[in-house]
Each structure stands twice: as C-alpha cells, then as structure tokens.
Amino acid sequence: MSGSPHSPAALHAPVLEWYAANARVLPWREPDAGAWAVMVSEFxxxxxxxxxxxxxxxAWLERWPKPIDLAAEPPGEAVRAWDRLGYPRRALRLHAAAQAIVERHSGEVPDDHEALLALPGVGTYTAAAIASFAFGQRHAVVDTNVRRVLARALTGVAQPTISPTAADQRLAMSALPADEPTAARxxxxxxxxxxxxCTARAPRCDDCPIRSQCAWVLAGSPPYDGPPRRGQTYEGTDRQVRGRLLAVLRAAAGAVPKKALDACWHDAAQRERALDGLVADGLVEPLSRARYRLPG
DNA sequence: TACCCGTGGCT
DNA sequence: TAGCCAAGGGT
Known part of the structure; x- marks a missing residue:
C-alpha cells in the first residue's frame, strides 16, 4: 500500500511527521482557539x-470574542477594523456571517458543512477548512497550497492549473486518509x-519529507509549460482608487466631506465610478451628495 | 468562464 | 526593478 511513487497513501506518514516537528505556532491553531477564531482567521x-x-x-478577537459581539456592531466598524488587509468586502461578509450565525445558529459557528457553505463569504475552501480545522471532520481542504503540493507530488507538474478545477477536488479526495482525525491532520x-x-517560486525540495516520492522531482523537476498566468496590474486601476477612498474613510471618526474624497484621485470620472462602486458594494454610505461615511 | 475585488513583501 | 504571489468568493 505504501512505497510506490505517485501513491497518495505513501505521502501521509512523512507529511504528518514533518508537520508534527515543523508546524508554525499560530493563534488559531491553539487547542482552545474555538470555531469562531478559526473562522475569523480563514476570512x-x-x-x-x-x-x-x-x-x-x-485585535479583532479581543474586541469581538464571539459572533454576537460582532453582529451587534454596525458593518462600518468591521470595515474599519479590517484595516489594510485588503479586499474589504471580506469584512462586510464576515459581519454578515456573524449576523447569520446569531439568527440561524443561536450564535454558535455551525459544525455542519452545508450550513457553513450557506454563510456569506464562505465558499468551498472556507467551509471545508472550518469543518476540518475547528471540528476535526474529514473534508478535502483545497487551497492554492494544497493544489500545488498535489500537482507536484502526484501529477508531476511544476504548477497547478491557473483556476481550481473539479479534478483538483477529486485528486484531493483521493489523497485524503480514510480515518477522520487523520484526515483532519x-x-x-x-x-x-x-x-x-513546496512554495510557488523557490521550493525547498532539499528539506521536503516526500522528495523521494514526488512525481515532479522524479521527472527531473520540469519547468512550468502551461498557459501564461495573468499578472495583476494595480497602478491606475479602480481597485487602487477604491483603496484610497476607503483609507480616508477608515481614518475618519465619522462622516467625511466629499471634498476630502475628491483629493484622493485626479481623474474625476474614475473617482466617481470607484465611489459609486463602493456604495453599491455597501462599503460606503452616502449621507448626502456632500458627505460620506463607513456604513452605520 | 473569466473577471473583479486591496495591499504589501519578496526575489 | 518590476513582476510575482498570497489559507478565495461572488457574479
């Protein structure tokens, strides 16, 4: 059952042993962290x-130790506390998820995969991650790291496909230990x-516990030969303008005059489009044509 | 499906 | 230096 190359089961023992000796100490992995802490970290x-x-x-967990604590606040406070983590719609979704947990689950993060998946901002990955990390269940937890590990170790290519596929899920399922607690680990x-x-750019194969079984290494570590990956341009995009506008609103205690927002960006048309987008997303609340604030 | 959505560290 | 990349989700 073990020892042959490309056999998922042969990977389990060395990877689990490596993890036991090398795992980072992270607060959401502490035994007493709880499901809410895991959920906040995943968002x-x-x-x-x-x-x-x-x-x-x-700071987030100190201020809002339970879902009901966050649910009681206006969504703008979640956006402000999100600080500069990026993609602030995640803050809005986490706030909405906390409210849904209070309304539908008596304030407790559900342990059911389907119930998790129904929460705002919780997709395939996050639902599986919470169910596995917080509740010890057996799920394929497929993020970009796992897709890359499986692509190399089992498929034998340098990088996974650009977008997650159903094949990734099937491959991860096939590699999942049958036993529930072992699957979670x-x-x-x-x-x-x-x-x-097994990092994207400069993998440390010399330190890898499964280098002797890795299909990619055994094939001579061939370079990536798939379609070119689309670079993310940022300078001059609406995303940059949105970020500037929101930074001003986060820094202000209350409402901000439109004039202060106008100073963020030179191109008026793009500026207005970005502001309208923020309002449409629920990240900004217009009090009038002249005053804006984080949503109350 | 492909695109949109922030921010900053690393090589 | 300028890309590349980071525990994705929603549409």
Whole structure:
C-alpha cells in the first residue's frame, strides 16, 4: 500500500511527521482557539499572507470574542477594523456571517458543512477548512497550497492549473486518509507543507519529507509549460482608487466631506465610478451628495 | 468562464 | 526593478 511513487497513501506518514516537528505556532491553531477564531482567521487569510493577518486577527478577537459581539456592531466598524488587509468586502461578509450565525445558529459557528457553505463569504475552501480545522471532520481542504503540493507530488507538474478545477477536488479526495482525525491532520499538514516547503517560486525540495516520492522531482523537476498566468496590474486601476477612498474613510471618526474624497484621485470620472462602486458594494454610505461615511 | 475585488513583501 | 504571489468568493 505504501512505497510506490505517485501513491497518495505513501505521502501521509512523512507529511504528518514533518508537520508534527515543523508546524508554525499560530493563534488559531491553539487547542482552545474555538470555531469562531478559526473562522475569523480563514476570512482574513483569503488572499492575505499570515504575517500581515496576525495583528488584525488579535485585535479583532479581543474586541469581538464571539459572533454576537460582532453582529451587534454596525458593518462600518468591521470595515474599519479590517484595516489594510485588503479586499474589504471580506469584512462586510464576515459581519454578515456573524449576523447569520446569531439568527440561524443561536450564535454558535455551525459544525455542519452545508450550513457553513450557506454563510456569506464562505465558499468551498472556507467551509471545508472550518469543518476540518475547528471540528476535526474529514473534508478535502483545497487551497492554492494544497493544489500545488498535489500537482507536484502526484501529477508531476511544476504548477497547478491557473483556476481550481473539479479534478483538483477529486485528486484531493483521493489523497485524503480514510480515518477522520487523520484526515483532519493531513489537511492542515499538506497545506503547511505548501506554505513552508513546496512554495510557488523557490521550493525547498532539499528539506521536503516526500522528495523521494514526488512525481515532479522524479521527472527531473520540469519547468512550468502551461498557459501564461495573468499578472495583476494595480497602478491606475479602480481597485487602487477604491483603496484610497476607503483609507480616508477608515481614518475618519465619522462622516467625511466629499471634498476630502475628491483629493484622493485626479481623474474625476474614475473617482466617481470607484465611489459609486463602493456604495453599491455597501462599503460606503452616502449621507448626502456632500458627505460620506463607513456604513452605520 | 473569466473577471473583479486591496495591499504589501519578496526575489 | 518590476513582476510575482498570497489559507478565495461572488457574479
């Protein structure tokens, strides 16, 4: 059952042993963290690196230790506390999710996968992550790290496909240990391997516990030969303008005169489009044509 | 499906 | 330096 290359089961023991010895100490992994802490961390970690999440995470849980504490606040306070983590719609969704938890689940983060998936801002990955990390359930937890580890170790290519696919989910399911607690440890361990060793740019294969079984290494570590990845341009985009507008509103105690927002960006047409977009998203509340604030 | 959505560190 | 990349979700 073990030992042959490309055999998922052969990966389990070395990866689990490696994790036991090398896992980072992170607050949401503490035994007493609780499901709400795991959920907050997962929202913040959607596209934002661990090191930048840590301070915001600590402040958030100190201020709102339970879902009902956040649900009682206006959504604008969540946006303000989100600080500069990026993608502030996540703050709005986390606030809405907290309200849904209070209304539908008596204030407790549900342990049911379908119930989690029905919460705002919770997609396939986040639902599986909360169910696995917080409740020890058996789910394929497929993020960009896991997709990369499986692409290399089992498929033998340098990088996974650009977008997540159903094939990724099937591959992750096939690699999942049958036993529930082992599956939960495998989920976090394989993700950590992707974050620390099997990294996107300069993988540390010399330190990898499964290098002797890795299909990509065994194939001679061939370079990526798929379609070119679309770079994310940022300078001059609406996203940059939105970020500037929201930064002004976050820094202000209350409402902000439109004149202060107008100073954020030179191009009036783009500025108005960005502001309208923020209002449409519920991130900004217009009090009049001349005054704006974070949503109350 | 492809695109939109922030921010900043790293190589 | 300028891209590249980061525990995705919604539409």
């Amino acid at each position: 913040m970690l959607q596209q934002t690196p661990v090191n930048r999440v840590l301070p915001a995470y600590r 495998w989920a976090v361990a394989s993700m950590e391997l992707g974050a620390l060793i």
